Amino acid sequence: xxxxxxxxxxxxxxxxxxxxxxxxxxxxxxxxxxxxxxxxxxxxxxxxxxxxxxxxxxxxxxxxxxxxxxxxxxxxxxxxxxxxxxxxxxxxxxxxxxxxxxxxxxxxxxxxxxxxxxxxxxxxxxxxxxxxxxxxxxxxxxxxxxxxxxxxxxxxxxxx
Amino acid sequence: xxxxxxxxxxxxxxxxxxxxxxxxxxxxxxxxxxxxxxxxxxxxxxxxxxxxxxxxxxxxxxxxxxxxxxxxxxxxxxxxxxxxxxxxxxxxxxxxxxxxxxxxxxxxxxxxxxxxxxxxxxxxxxxxxxxxxxxxxxxxxxxxxxxxxxxxxxxxxxxxxxxxxxxxxxxxxxxxxxxxxxxxxxxxxxxxxxxxxxxxxxxxxxxxxxxxxxxxxxxxxxxxxxxxxxxxxxxxxxxxxxxxxxxxxxxxxxxxxxxxxxxxxxxxxxxxxxxxxxxxxxxxxxxxxxxxxxxxxxxxxxxxxxxxxxxxxxxxxxxxxxxxxxxxxxxxxxxxxxxxxxxxxxxxxxxxxxxxxxxxxxxxxxxxxxxxxxxxxxxxxxxxxxxxxxxxxxxxxxxxxxxxxxxxxxxxxxxxxxxxxxxxxxxxxxxxxxxxxxxxxxxxxxxxxxxxxxxxxxxxxxxxxxxxxxxxxxxxxxxxxxxxxxxxxxxxxxxxxxxxxxxxxxxxxxxxxxxxxxxxxxxxxxxxxxxxxxxxxxxxxxxxxxxxxxxxxxxxxxxxxxxxxxxxxxxxxxxxxxxxxxxxxxxxxxxxxxxxxxxxxxxxxxxxxxxxxxxxxxxxxxxxxxxxxxxxxxxxxxxxxxxxxxxxxxxxxxxxxxxxxxxxxxxxxx
Numbered sequence: 089x090x091x092x093x094x095x096x097x098x099x100x101x102x103x104x105x106x107x108x109x110x111x112x113x114x115x116x117x118x119x120x121x122x123x124x125x126x127x128x129x130x131x132x133x134x135x136x137x138x139x140x141x142x143x144x145x146x147x148x149x150x151x152x153x154x155x156x157x158x159x160x161x162x163x164x165x166x167x168x169x170x171x172x173x174x175x176x177x178x179x180x181x182x183x184x185x186x187x188x189x190x191x192x193x194x195x196x197x198x199x200x201x202x203x204x205x206x207x208x209x210x211x212x213x214x215x216x217x218x219x220x221x222x223x224x225x226x227x228x229x230x231x232x233x234x235x236x237x238x239x240x241x242x243x244x245x246x247x248x
Numbered sequence: 249x250x251x252x253x254x255x256x257x258x259x260x261x262x263x264x265x266x267x268x269x270x271x272x273x274x275x276x277x278x279x280x281x282x283x284x285x286x287x288x289x290x291x292x293x294x295x296x297x298x299x300x301x302x303x304x305x306x307x308x309x310x311x312x313x314x315x316x317x318x319x320x321x322x323x324x325x326x327x328x329x330x331x332x333x334x335x336x337x338x339x340x341x342x343x344x345x346x347x348x349x350x351x352x353x354x355x356x357x358x359x360x361x362x363x364x365x366x367x368x369x370x371x372x373x374x375x376x377x378x379x380x381x382x383x384x385x386x387x388x389x390x391x392x393x394x395x396x397x398x399x400x401x402x403x404x405x406x407x408x409x410x411x412x413x414x415x416x417x418x419x420x421x422x423x424x425x426x427x428x429x430x431x432x433x434x435x436x437x438x439x440x441x442x443x444x445x446x447x448x449x450x451x452x453x454x455x456x457x458x459x460x461x462x463x464x465x466x467x468x469x470x471x472x473x474x475x476x477x478x479x480x481x482x483x484x485x486x487x488x489x490x491x492x493x494x495x496x497x498x499x500x501x502x503x504x505x506x507x508x509x510x511x512x513x514x515x516x517x518x519x520x521x522x523x524x525x526x527x528x529x530x531x532x533x534x535x536x537x538x539x540x541x542x543x544x545x546x547x548x549x550x551x552x553x554x555x556x557x558x559x560x561x562x563x564x565x566x567x568x569x570x571x572x573x574x575x576x577x578x579x580x581x582x583x584x585x586x587x588x589x590x591x592x593x594x595x596x597x598x599x600x601x602x603x604x605x606x607x608x609x610x611x612x613x614x615x616x617x618x619x620x621x622x623x624x625x626x627x628x629x630x631x632x633x634x635x636x637x638x639x640x641x642x643x644x645x646x647x648x649x650x651x652x653x654x655x656x657x658x659x660x661x662x663x664x665x666x667x668x669x670x671x672x673x674x675x676x677x678x679x680x681x682x683x684x685x686x687x688x689x690x691x692x693x694x695x696x697x698x699x700x701x702x703x704x705x706x707x708x709x710x711x712x713x714x715x716x717x718x719x720x721x722x723x724x725x726x727x728x729x730x731x732x733x734x735x736x737x738x739x740x741x742x743x744x745x746x747x748x749x750x751x752x753x754x755x756x757x758x759x760x761x762x763x764x765x766x767x768x769x770x771x772x773x774x775x776x777x778x779x780x781x782x783x784x785x786x787x788x789x790x791x792x793x794x795x796x797x798x799x800x801x802x803x804x805x806x807x808x809x810x811x812x813x814x815x816x817x818x819x820x821x822x823x824x825x826x827x828x829x830x831x832x833x834x835x836x837x838x839x840x841x842x843x844x845x846x847x848x849x850x851x852x853x854x855x856x857x858x859x860x861x862x863x864x865x866x867x868x869x870x871x872x873x874x875x876x877x878x879x880x881x882x883x884x885x886x887x888x889x890x891x892x893x894x895x896x897x898x899x900x901x902x903x904x905x906x907x908x909x910x911x912x913x914x915x916x917x918x
Contacts, residue, residue, distance in 0.1 A: 143882050147889065148252035157881075185252055202881070203915055209885055210892025210917050217896040245896065 089207045091215050092239050094166040094193070099123060100231035104171040104190070109178050112169060113137065113154055116192045120167040126160060132194065144185070146177040150222035152187040153212050157197045157205065164201075164208060166193040170234055172226045188226040189216070215241055260759040260860055263822070265830060265846035266618050266752045271505065272794070272841050275513035277421040278502045279520040280428040281591065284584030285362065285495035286316070286525045287431065291578050292369045293492040294533035295549030296646040300488035302459035303542075306534035308489040313530045315486075316493040317522040318697050321679045322661050323496050324518060325694075327503040328511055328676035329667070331838045334500045335660045336599045342663035342670060345605075349734075351659040352600055353726035355497055357719055358652025359593035362494060363586040363631040364638065365645040367405045370582035371398025372642065373551045377575040384568075399640045403632055409587040410628035413594065414614060414621045421505075427577075427584045428524075434577045435528045437570070438557070442535040445561040451538040458485035466711035483707040490704060491650040492529050495521075496657060498588050501595035508794055510841040511676055532556070550642055553578065586631070593627045594620055605734045618752045647712050651719030654705040661698040665691055753822065753848075759864045761798075765845050766865060770797040773867040775858045777803065779829040782836055784873040784907035789840035799844045801833050802861055804854040822848065855883075859890035862902060874908035884915060891917045 101119050106112045117132045126132065135156035139145070145153045152175075174186035191212050195205040216222060221241055228234050273281075297305035326338045335355050340348035375397040382390050412423070460481055462469060474480050499517070506513045536556040540548060548555025557571045598620055601611045614621040638645055664679070668691045681693030709716050756763045761771065772792055774785050785801065792799060803826055822830070830846055837844040851857030862870045875883050887904050895902075901918040 139882075142878050143886065145889075147893075149893070150252065153889065155885075202884075206884055206888040206915055206917060209888040210895075213889040213892030214896035217893045 089204075089211050090242050091166075091191075091208070091211050092235065092242055094164055094208065095168055095235070095238075097231040097235045099167045100234050101167070101169040102228060102231050102234055104169040104173075104175075107171075107173050107175065109152075109175055110137070112171070112175055112190055113192070116154075116167045116169050116190060119169075120165060120192070120194075123167070124165055126165075128160070131160075132156070132158065135194075136192065140179060144177050144179040146179075146185040146187050147213065147216070148185060149213075149216045149219060150187055150226075151189040151191060151212070151216045152177070153209060154190065154192045155194065155205075155209070157195050157202075159197050161194050161196055164193055164195045164204060166191065166208075168192070168234070170225050170228065189222050214245065259757065260849060260851075260857070260864055262756050262759050262764070262861070263848040264754045264756055264764055265848070266754050266765075271416075272507035272843050273421045273502075273505050274507055275517040275520070277425050278499070278506045278513070279517040279524075280425040281421050281502050281588055282495045282499045282517070283428050283431075283521055283524055284424045284581055285498050285588040285592070286493075286521060287428075287528050288366045288369075288582045288585035289492045289494065290525075290529040290532055291373065291553060291582055292365070292550065292642055292646060293489065293529060294536055294552045296491065296643060297489045297533075298537065298545070299549060299643065300461055300464035301485040302461075303454040303537055304456055304458040304485065305489060306454060306530060306537050307456050308458065308485045309492045309533050310526070310530035311486060312489045312492045313522070313526045315697075315700060316496065316525070317518070318693075319493070319496055319657055319661065319701070320499065320518045320522070322664050322694055322697055323500050324511070324514055324677050325675060325679050326660070326664050326667075327500055327514060329671070329673075331504050331835065332595075332599055334497055334596050334599055335656050335663075336596060336603070338667070339659050339663040340603075342666040343659075347659065347663075349600075349605065349730045350723065350727050351656050352596060353723040353730065354652045354659075354719070355596060355656035356593055356652070356726055357722045358494065358497075358649060358656060359589045359596070359627065360630050360634055360722070361645055361649035361652065362592075363406060363589035363627075364402060364634040365642060365649055366582040366585035366589070367402030367631075368398050368635060368638075368640045368645065369550070369642055370405060370579040371401030371640070373554060373575045373578045373582075374398070374401060376551050376554060377572060380568075380571075395640045399635055402635045402640065405583045405586050406628055406631050406635065409583065409590055410624060412587065413590045413624045413628075414617060414619055416617050416619050424584050424587065427580045431528070431577050431581050432524065434573055435524075435532065438532060438553070438574070439527065439535075441560050441562070441570070442532075442539060442556070445539060445559075446535075448561045454534070454537045458482070460484050460488075464488055464711060466713045466716075468710050480707070483703050484711050487650070487654075487704050487708040487711060490654055490708065491646055492525075493657075494649075494653050495588070497596070497660075498592040501592050504595075504838045506841050507843075508789075508841040510839070513841070515677075551578075589631070590624055590627055594623045597623045597627070600730065604737050605730050607733065607737055613752050615752065644714060648715045648718045650708060650712065651715040652723070654701065654708055655719075655723075658698065658701040658705045661694060661701055665694045665698050668694065759847075759849075759861060761865050764800065764847060764865060766798045766800070768794075768796055768798045771800060771865055771867040772797055772869045772871060773800045773802055773858070773862045773865065774871045775802045775804070775854075776829060776833060776873070777854075778873070779825065779832045781873050782832055783909055784871050784905070785833065785836055786840075787907050787912075788871050788905075789836060789842045789844075792842065794842045799837075799842060800861070800865060800867065801837075801844045801846045802858060803829060803846070803848045804857050805848050805850045806852060806854070855886040856890045856893075859887055859894055863891070863894045863900070867902065869903045869905065871905045871907060874906060874911075880906045880908075880911075880913050884913060888915075888917050 104112055106115045113136050114133055117129050121129045135158050136154045139156045169190040171188055177185045195201055225234055294305055330337050335351045336348050339351045375392050375394040379391040458481055468474050503514055536552045539559050540555045553574050554571050557567055557574050600606050610622050611620050679693040683690045683692050774788050833846055849857050849861055874880055883906055901916055903916050906913045
């Protein structure tokens with residue numbers, strides 16, 4: 089599984105306008121909804137926040153992977169956002185982590201799709217296990233550059 | 249952007265829990281350990297029984313072997329109920345602490361004498377053989393005084409097995425298996441050679457009616473009319489042959505160490521024990537009485553099998569060589585019985601100590617070997633004292649020894665009978681012969697075994713005067729010690745019994761399969777946290793094949809672990825909750841007979857630590873229970889992220905299972 093099979097430059101927002109976690113989630117949902125003609129944006133944001141409430145998806149590598157399983161989608165839909173600002177995780181009980189890269193996705197609720205859902209999570213974590221990647225991406229100014237850098241990283245991984 | 253990854257780059261440190269109690273043995277090894285106890289009696293039981301009841305002794309020894317097999321079914325039922333199902337636990341459950349302490353005291357009397365009688369008997373065989381050889385070579389004047397020689401030999405053997413038991417049971421059970429393999433070969437040759445001898449020179453079967461000597465009537469000598477009742481004579485005859493039946497308690501103690509599938513393996517071990525002990529103890533005794541001429545047999549009462557060999561058909565040189573084999577095997581198997589006595593008494597006293605009756609000091613594991621060396625040392629010391637005080641008198645030791653055997657078996661059987669009514673939980677195994685009357689199940693089988701044992705025990709009390717005097721005195725004295733010790737414990741500690749598993753800790757600065765003790769092809773990591781929620785561990789232990797898979801039981805400790813001086817320490821250095829968790833983990837591992845390697849890893853992020861340990865140990869599977877905080881799907885997501893991060897450069901895959909009652913989620917992560 090490759091992360092770049094699930095995104096194109098049009099699904100990458102660089103730089104993010106919002107500077108709070110909730111603001112970023114709304115911005116990304118809005119972008120994804122317009123790209124994929126999804127109707128109920130409020131419901132999508134609610135699904136993401138509910139999932140975040142049960143356990144934060146901020147990771148120490150400087151990324152967050154907000155995600156949710158919803159019946160409105162038939163396939164996994166990914167949207168990515170990059171910002172030079174450190175966005176703080178506001179969840180209570182969570183470690184004080186910050187993120188510069190947001191890799192949001194929605195996946196179908198069917199049980200048979202959950203395996204792919206988990207593999208995508210693992211793949212995102214694997215791509216960003218290179219700790220140089222987030223600082224590099226946060227300095228980039230276009231979606232194409234971000235997409236290309238992730239492609240390079242995935243190519244390196246498959247060569248290894 | 250600060251370095252948020254810094255804590256995740258730390259080396260994984262761990263505390264490895266090491267304990268001999270987590271090692272499991274095959275049913276062959278289990279049978280061998282117990283057979284060293286049971287079969288060793290073949291070397292002296294016939295001589296002692298014939299002195300009391302005449303030539304009919306082998307028939308009664310055979311009957312005792314059958315009773316022993318029936319009793320074994322009672323032990324199987326109790327072991328299936330409680331993994332640590334010795335007399336103490338079962339009697340306590342059924343009849344309370346006082347009866348349990350009395351039963352244990354009688355049993356310890358048995359163990360204290362099993363070692364000395366076996367060791368002295370081995371010495372007697374060996375001294376006899378050495379003196380025969382010296383005499384044959386013309387050095388008769390150099391003959392070793394048999395009694396002193398056997399006493400010295402007995403002390404050396406006891407000290408040897410004391411040392412072996414301090415090192416650990418795994419090595420000891422291996423030795424028992426080797427001893428029994430050689431013994432089996434010797435018995436096969438002996439039976440075959442005896443059969444050929446009987447074909448060449450047929451002899452009549454011994455009479456079946458016992459001729460009880462006046463001494464063997466004991467205190468019943470004063471009641472002449474009793475001698476006219478046949479059943480009384482039969483009970484007394486069985487009573488004088490009962491020392492052929494020991495080792496059942498050892499089987500119960502060894503049960504906790506029998507490998508998976510536990511109950512089936514116990515039944516296998518029990519059957520092997522029956523076949524072997526019947527052929528060796530009963531059939532060889534019968535052959536000895538048939539083949540050794542009546543007028544010389546009394547000379548061989550202390551070494552009957554050696555005598556049997558000397559009266560087989562064939563050249564003298566062959567008989568002498570085989571006598572040498574018999575003596576060497578005898579020395580080994582009787583020495584093995586010394587080992588079994590130490591193992592058995594150690595296990596029994598461990599249970600008593602766990603219950604707060606004996607001070608926790610006794611259960612403190614050896615710093616290096618993890619064994620309860622203080623109990624082992626205490627038992628060995630009492631055995632050596634017994635050897636010295638009795639000065640190698642086999643008849644005296646044998647007569648006294650049966651007291652503990654019969655009373656502990658009787659109380660155990662009564663306890664299992666009572667538990668049928670008191671504890672209605674479904675049994676994995678039941679002694680056969682159960683009849684339903686008006687909706688109530690009557691355990692006829694256990695009842696018959698109990699009555700048989702009870703009447704034999706009463707007959708023994710009335711006829712074995714030496715055994716009754718010494719046995720009662722020892723039992724009451726030991727009982728008093730246990731009661732006083734328990735009172736003292738309660739007084740000084742004012743706490744509940746210390747039932748936590750006593751184990752050793754070893755600090756590892758770096759985690760590798762070798763340092764954790766992983767030896768199998770596969771490795772499954774089971775993460776545990778709540779001592780009362782171990783369903784997922786139970787399911788895993790029931791599923792994995794311990795021959796091919798190591799089971800790592802991982803606990804994540806959020807608090808930093810106090811550094812252990814010299815890299816080693818005791819269980820008390822773990823937080824109290826972890827001690828309870830570990831105790832329950834060990835109990836489950838014992839129940840399934842599956843070896844586990846408990847690890848405690850300090851970490852702030854439990855999910856990441858779990859994945860990291862699995863990665864570093866090359867585990868093929870992670871098993872976790874259902875979290876109370878988050879949904880199982882979220883648990884899986886967290887693990888997927890952690891695994892993805894760790895395995896990014898290797899592409900390694902792992903299976904993750906989340907198991908809780910009636911549910912299981914299973915996914916492969918890569």
